[in-house]
Amino acid sequence: MRVLLVEDDAALASGIAKALRAENFAVDVATNGEDGGHLGATERYDAAVLDLGLPIRDGISVLRDWRAEGRDLPVLLLTARDAWSDKVEGFKAGADDYLVKPFRMDEVVMRLRALVRRAAGHAAARIACGPLSFDAQLGTFELEGLPLKLTAFEWRVLSALMLRREVVVERGDLIERVYEGDADVDSNSIEVIVGRLRRKIGAERIETVRGRGYRLTAGAA
Structure with missing residues (x-):
């Protein structure tokens, strides 16, 4: 499984990538919305982990473009915002799941596995x-x-x-x-x-x- 991680916090991105690779995922990392949006639009991924607060382009605009272009990869949003309105905006833009910082690395892994499994049409684990x-x-x-x-x-x-x-x-x-x-x-x-x-x-x-x-x-x- 190959995952796109779009996160501008270097320490957090390194930690997430390390946790995913330890569970056998292949991980590509982008540190801003422009690069992340381009990778998600041109490469093939099983899922994406997308931060909302990104430089150059925010995560919501990146996600909206992916969906407008027909990119249906599962997307897990990351954000420091825990307001319900922010979550609603993310889901309306096409997010599949949502995690509020701080979070456990193993929760990222488990949520991604569930997203990939369901996207492949499997209800049971x-x-x-x-x-x-x-x-x-x-x-x-x-x-x-x-x-x-x-x-x-x-x-x-x-x-x-x-x-x-x-x-x-x-x-x-x-x-x-x-x-x-x-x-x-x-x-x-x-x-x-x-x-x-x-x-x-x-x-x-x-x-x-x-x-x-x-x-x-x-x-x-």
Whole structure:
């Protein structure tokens, strides 16, 4: 999962990014509304964390532009304002959730996971595909009831496939969801990660759709 974080407080942005990366998210950071608005309009993200009080452009105007352009990524607003009128303005602009500063970092993580899961069409936290299960709220995988140990890159690929199980996920889509914007991506990197996942969960469970991408299936029992 790849998240856009737009926050001008350097210490807070660093703390949020660190907490998200520790939970296997890829994170791109913008420190003003102009840069954040551009990234959200041109890159593909699973969700955005957007501060309201930003330099150059405020968060509400950024969010309104995203929605006007048809950008439907889930957005979690951050603000130091706790007035109900401010929350109403944020939701009217198209926000999906709202956090008032100060907050716990683990709450940001949990709320983002819930937003991404619901955006993918899953009401329940636990998602199953054959013997493989994913607790989208806790971020954990199990295979045949046993915990599955994954690297951050493996987790990002498998979570993207799991949220759209039985549907082809294009290779370019996976690349955008696995790597941060400044990453130097090798052309065969996704194939390498998929190969490692096949060894861990069974080769038959990740189908290659030539010329398009990959599909997670229930596979053999």
